[in-house]
Amino acid sequence: MDPKAYLEEKRKIVNQALEQYLPSPRKRPRRLHQAMRYSCFAGGKRLRPILAINSFELVGGKGREILPAACSLELIHTYSLIHDDLPCMDDDDLRRGKPTLHRAFDEGLALLAGDALHALAFELLASTGNLRVVQEVSQAIGSQGIIGGQVADLEAENIDVSPREVRYIHLHKTAALFRVSLRIGAILGGGSSEELIQLSRYGERLGLLFQIVDDILDVEGESGELGKPVGSDQRQGKATYPSVWGMERSKREAERLAGLAKKGVEKFGARAEFLYWLPDFILTRRG
Amino acid sequence: MDPKAYLEEKRKIVNQALEQYLPSPRKRPRRLHQAMRYSCFAGGKRLRPILAINSFELVGGKGREILPAACSLELIHTYSLIHDDLPCMDDDDLRRGKPTLHRAFDEGLALLAGDALHALAFELLASTGNLRVVQEVSQAIGSQGIIGGQVADLEAENIDVSPREVRYIHLHKTAALFRVSLRIGAILGGGSSEELIQLSRYGERLGLLFQIVDDILDVEGESGELGKPVGSDQRQGKATYPSVWGMERSKREAERLAGLAKKGVEKFGARAEFLYWLPDFILTRRG
Numbered sequence: 188m189d190p191k192a193y194l195e196e197k198r199k200i201v202n203q204a205l206e207q208y209l210p211s212p213r214k215r216p217r218r219l220h221q222a223m224r225y226s227c228f229a230g231g232k233r234l235r236p237i238l239a240i241n242s243f244e245l246v247g248g249k250g251r252e253i254l255p256a257a258c259s260l261e262l263i264h265t266y267s268l269i270h271d272d273l274p275c276m277d278d279d280d281l282r283r284g285k286p287t288l289h290r291a292f293d294e295g296l297a298l299l300a301g302d303a304l305h306a307l308a309f310e311l312l313a314s315t316g317n318l319r320v321v322q323e324v325s326q327a328i329g330s331q332g333i334i335g336g337q338v339a340d341l342e343a344e345n346i347d348v349s350p351r352e353v354r355y356i357h358l359h360k361t362a363a364l365f366r367v368s369l370r371i372g373a374i375l376g377g378g379s380s381e382e383l384i385q386l387s388r389y390g391e392r393l394g395l396l397f398q399i400v401d402d403i404l405d406v407e408g409e410s411g412e413l414g415k416p417v418g419s420d421q422r423q424g425k426a427t428y429p430s431v432w433g434m435e436r437s438k439r440e441a442e443r444l445a446g447l448a449k450k451g452v453e454k455f456g457a458r459a460e461f462l463y464w465l466p467d468f469i470l471t472r473r474g
Numbered sequence: 475m476d477p478k479a480y481l482e483e484k485r486k487i488v489n490q491a492l493e494q495y496l497p498s499p500r501k502r503p504r505r506l507h508q509a510m511r512y513s514c515f516a517g518g519k520r521l522r523p524i525l526a527i528n529s530f531e532l533v534g535g536k537g538r539e540i541l542p543a544a545c546s547l548e549l550i551h552t553y554s555l556i557h558d559d560l561p562c563m564d565d566d567d568l569r570r571g572k573p574t575l576h577r578a579f580d581e582g583l584a585l586l587a588g589d590a591l592h593a594l595a596f597e598l599l600a601s602t603g604n605l606r607v608v609q610e611v612s613q614a615i616g617s618q619g620i621i622g623g624q625v626a627d628l629e630a631e632n633i634d635v636s637p638r639e640v641r642y643i644h645l646h647k648t649a650a651l652f653r654v655s656l657r658i659g660a661i662l663g664g665g666s667s668e669e670l671i672q673l674s675r676y677g678e679r680l681g682l683l684f685q686i687v688d689d690i691l692d693v694e695g696e697s698g699e700l701g702k703p704v705g706s707d708q709r710q711g712k713a714t715y716p717s718v719w720g721m722e723r724s725k726r727e728a729e730r731l732a733g734l735a736k737k738g739v740e741k742f743g744a745r746a747e748f749l750y751w752l753p754d755f756i757l758t759r760r761g
Binding site: 190212214215216218219220223270273274275276289293294295296297298299301302303305306307309310311312314316317318322324326328329330331332334335337338339341342 | 489497501502503505506507510554555560561562563576580581582583584585586588589590592593594596597599600601603605607608611612613615616617619620621622624625629694
């Protein structure tokens with residue numbers, strides 16, 4: 188298996204499924220459906236759904252049964268980015284090189300498009316016929332999951348925070364959704380509880396790694412490759428790994444997490460080829 | 475049964491259950507949990523959960539099993555009010571006589587508190603062990619349900635719209651949640667498909683009635699009793715029943731809907747005493 192080709196192949200499958208699940212832009216209310224699609228098809232990497240699919244396959248799941256749940260994770264990720272970009276949050280004008288939704292449409296519609304993607308995610312999750320995945324996702328994205336991290340992130344702006352606090356923010360804001368993506372795949376694929384534990388741990392490490400690299404790229408990246416201006420974290424006084432630990436230690440921590448993530452899935456052997464490859468790919472990403 | 479006493483008794487039960495389901499304000503992130511509670515305990519009538527409970531009991535359901543699903547409807551109602559009040563939507567300063575959430579806290583936190591209530595609602599729905607209720611609610615509140623109505627509502631501001639369009643807005647923005655409240659109760663109570671049809675129809679009529687009365691009170695009500703300024707619909711150029719049909723015809727339509735709603739539940743006899751009483755109660759409400 189060529190992991191890059193695998194990534195590309197699954198991305199296409201996810202995009203086709205999203206195309207099918209999102210309401211037609213010709214259906215009422217048209218502007219809302221156009222707005223939902225604008226953000227969903229703005230060039231996302233589809234990392235979370237692909238992780239769910241890979242985890243599903245790793246534990247022995249077969250076929251397309253995983254796609255509704257996998258796509259629900261992308262809808263949730265997109266809704267949280269839309270709300271995060273709003274003027275009352277990070278007030279960002281660009282996302283992946285395109286105007287953010289509230290810039291391309293308007294604020295009210297962006298708010299509602301986020302809400303509609305949130306609801307649609309649960310419609311897809313319910314269609315799996317598995318209540319546990321509804322429960323797991325609702326907890327991962329709630330006040331003690333993603334949203335808890337976003338609140339802590341806002342509260343940490345322009346004040347001195349501890350490395351421990353930054354870890355709390357990143358674990359909740361970012362790692363919780365990676366973790367639950369792996370879990371959903373393993374649950375729907377019929378994985379054992381031991382597999383579930385290993386894959387959850389992997390997801391958490393990968394999520395932390397992803398966020399640290401994100402923080403580093405915001406300082407050292409190229410605006411063109413990132414699709415947004417660099418240095419925005421510093422301008423907004425965000426609590427990041429580089430801001431509390433310095434750049435050198437942040438990079439060492441990213442490498443340490445990549446090593447831990449890989450080590451944790453070694454025992455799965457060839458089944459985990461993609462998961463073994465991914466941490467280094469994330470470590471060296473440029474955008 | 476005294477319907478007013480019933481309403482009061484169930485309201486207390488719903489409030490106690492909400493108190494239990496909402497995360498403690500002493501748990502992290504504290505301000506978020508405080509914000510969620512501020513809006514949930516701002517004096518809501520609990521009409522939607524009480525309708526779910528009554529529908530559950532009417533078809534033969536017993537005990538407290540209905541409470542998580544019933545409360546999920548109140549969380550969804552509250553989240554949609556919080557987002558509706560934001561500056562990029564209706565920009566309201568008062569709700570039920572108290573500052574709206576973004577005035578009492580701040581905009582970013584209000585946005586996230588709404589999102590967190592949305593997620594918590596699905597956590598409660600998943601805890602019922604019944605996937606159908608997750609599916610029904612996600613559809614009722616999505617882009618072709620409540621949110622569809624809110625978008626149409628925004629798009630209808632300051633333009634001439636037809637009575638048909640106002641009906642579309644009210645059916646989606648308001649009646650969809652009333653309808654699904656009755657449905658959830660009937661589904662979890664084990665109602666027959668005939669009972670489900672009758673109760674769905676009742677919910678839709680009651681929801682439309684509720685919204686028309688709301689529109690009328692915005693013109694003729696007393697600010698003190700409403701807990702918000704009167705005349706805000708007109709100032710915002712909202713499409714309402716009085717604005718497209720005039721006051722007299724709006725009142726006749728409200729009476730007609732109340733009559734239809736009552737007639738539809740006559741066949742349930744004494745079991746539907748509360749539902750038979752409620753339309754007239756809504757018709758004569760002042761706040």
